[in-house]
Amino acid sequence: MDSKMEEKDFLACCGSKKFAEEMTSSGPFANLDQAIDAARDIWFNKVDVNGWLEAFAAHPQIGQNPSAKHPSDTSAQWSKGEQSTALQTATDSSLQELSDWNARYWKKFGFVFLICASGRTASEILAELKRRYPNRPIVEFEIAAQEQMKVTELRLAKLFSTQVKAASISTQNPETAAKKAGEDRVSIIGAHLTATSEASAGKTPQISPRTRPPITTHVLDVARGSPAAGIEVRLEMWKGNQPRPLFGQEDEGGWVLEGSSITDKDGRSGQLMSMIDALNPGIYKISFNTGKYCPSGFFPYVSILFEIKESQKWEHFHVPLLLSPFSFSTYRGS
Structure with a gap:
């Protein structure tokens, strides 16, 4: 802008x-x-x-x-x-x-x-x-x-949404701007009514195309207080005979590689999967080669398993890793 x-x-x-x-x-x-x-x-x-x-x-x-x-x-x-x-x-x-x-x-x-x-x-x-x-x-x-x-x-x-709308209206003459504002209000109300009617009818509302892959991650070195660069990352999805990997058998066969990457200077992994609109529901695993990054640390590698449900397939999942030599944590980000 x-x-x-x-x-x-x-x-x-x-x-x-x-x-x-x-x-x-x-x-x-x-x-x-x-x-x-x-x-x-x-x-x-x-x-x-x-x-x-x-x-x-x-x-x-x-x-x-x-x-x-x-x-x-x-x-x-x-x-x-x-x-x-x-x-x-x-x-x-x-x-x-x-x-x-x-x-x-x-x-x-x-x-x-x-x-x-x-x-x-x-x-x-x-x-x-x-x-x-x-x-x-x-x-x-x-x-x-x-x-x-x-x-x-x-x-x-x-902030960007507000600025874009303001810039759009400011370039129009007063009559057009007023008409546009009215149209926007009608569009917003109509969108809410459409979403409600589709939900009540059991239909999936139309979702706008993504601007980034649906699953992303980054790694932050908590001990150093900086992004962790150069860490190998793998994203896999469970496609075994069981609907999900059984507890204690998470590392057995059935995992299919979706993509891999290496974290950049900002700790971000790059593209781990294709740019798709709807995710396949199921169990996913992100693995980090932490032993290579920190040979003196406690963890030779870290794997994070999480489940994406049918109702969540249009959402974005950011699953970061906060790492130190002797501990790590994660959360679901946006």
Whole structure:
């Protein structure tokens, strides 16, 4: 896109001033993917510990109304939308429990509990808070940084969507712009009605083509605080006689290679499978040759198994690896 975004726009996406300054100087960006690539590099390689803490501090406590004090603030409005599912599903008792656990978390780690709350219920968030609470501070700090990046990517998408719409309307004369706005509202309402009627009729709504492979990964070296380059990655799908590999027999025959790659300087694996619209439901496995990357480490290789259900075949699955010589973790990203 041609219009140059301002520092305040990027500050709304991530509360680190260093991040906003670097993004502003790196722009303008031709598209969202280019902006996200720059954002990841800046966040993990150029923003220091103080910048991470500054970004964490910009987030409200989960369960609070973030726009109560600053109703016109873009970041607060976005945060309110991201927490909408949690707030809608919360009860007085669950909100109180969230508040109590947030206070315990703050006392232990020194920063707000950070999670990409979009689409998550209050009970899901509370369960994740309790699960992460026993973590060592250095581990939790890294997880919080990863969650911040998820939030930043969502907000960059919102920012680009807003900018594109504004640019489109600004190039039209007032009469055409008004007509276009009306058409957009009708299109949105019509899309919702179509999706609802198709769902009630048992039909699959039409999905727009993908812009990236449906399964992706990246590797972050937690011990060094940097992307892990040069790691061999394999993606396989289970196609054995059993519907799924039995527990204890996960490494027996039946796995079919979908693709392989090597992580680049940003820790990303490149294309592991073909650009397809609908995934085949089933069990998938991503394997990482961690022993070659870290010969002195505890893990000769790491394999992550996950299941994609029929209802999820149109979704995107980002399954990263957070690695240190003696531990690793993963999550489902976006």
